[in-house]
Amino acid sequence: MNLEFYRPTLEALTPYIEGYYFIAPGTHADNLHYWTFPNNYFIVSVSQGVTIEMEKNRLLVRPSAQQTVLSNFVSRYTTPIEVLYDGPILEITIYFKPLGINHFIENPHSLFERNTALDFNPFSDFIPNMNEILSTSDRSLQRKKLEAYWLSKLQIREFRHLKEVLFALESEEKIEDIAHRHGFSRQYLSKLFNKVIGKSPVEYRKIHRFRAAIANQKNMKSLTELSYESMFYDQSHLIKDFKQLTSVNPCTFFKKVDTNQECLWLFI
Missing domain, CATH: 2.60.120 (Jelly Rolls)
Known part of the structure; x- marks a missing residue:
């Protein structure tokens, strides 16, 4: 397609x-x-x-x-x-x-x-x-x-703290530390995220990691290298998340998906 x-x-x-x-x-x-x-x-x-x-x-x-x-x-x-x-x-x-x-x-x-x-x-x-x-x-x-x-229909609203939180979630900083740094409890941050993002911080980070791995895959030599480059703890962590989000393991997924196409969220 x-x-x-x-x-x-x-x-x-x-x-x-x-x-x-x-x-x-x-x-x-x-x-x-x-x-x-x-x-x-x-x-x-x-x-x-x-x-x-x-x-x-x-x-x-x-x-x-x-x-x-x-x-x-x-x-x-x-x-x-x-x-x-x-x-x-x-x-x-x-x-x-x-x-x-x-x-x-x-x-x-x-x-x-x-x-x-x-x-x-x-x-x-x-x-x-x-x-x-x-x-x-x-x-x-x-x-x-x-x-x-x-x-x-555009009405610009102020989400300064949440923009900073989103940026931090795309790093390896612990979610609890991110929340405390912005004066939130982890529970409050999760509630706020569900209200304005539609998912929890944990889920947002999990999907971001998954998408980062797809974007990085063509430049990596192994799943181990891809795991660390994409903020997974190890290769087992990457495999577990891929199976949950795609229903197949990473090797099968990457055989079927063209990671060079621009719209990496939409695949045949």
Whole structure:
């Protein structure tokens, strides 16, 4: 699969949105089947004229005669999700960075509590605008409309301490030490994280380590070297986490995944 992934052209959006991609009928993407693995993004997909069946670890999207717009989100998953597109689909999928969705929606905590849902409709004008954007055939204009819409909803909020905590969690510093350094108990930090990130600090770090290992793998000579370079305690720790997050061991995973592609969170 070779979907083109776009980074925001508007600088005001880059701290909050990682990027987005489009799926349109009549392209190489008419029939897709892939697995996607845990990440720390908040993902919103908007589709026109489809039916969506969502099961625990499986998402099936089919064309529908009804030209209604459906919007779903995924904020948290800890095992692979199988995604199938059965026919030509019109879709936009947007990846919000950790904390990013908080700058567009005042209180996303209720969304985080559900992890995933088929009824993402945060604003009264959301569906009409998404419908217009999906119906735009010119890709350049489509991108301008999409980014202009999200820019209109941007409300920058102060998360200075949490930004620092996120940065620290991507290091080897102990979570308890991170919490105390910012004047929090570990329990309070976990509660706060679940409210604004949708997962615990432990889970965030675990997924970050996993993603770091994927990014580092092509430059490593062995699993042992990869383990230490990606903040795992040892090779056994890496294998354990990979089996939990991908359902296979690292060797099998890396045989099937192209680690050179840009969208490392989305794999065939």
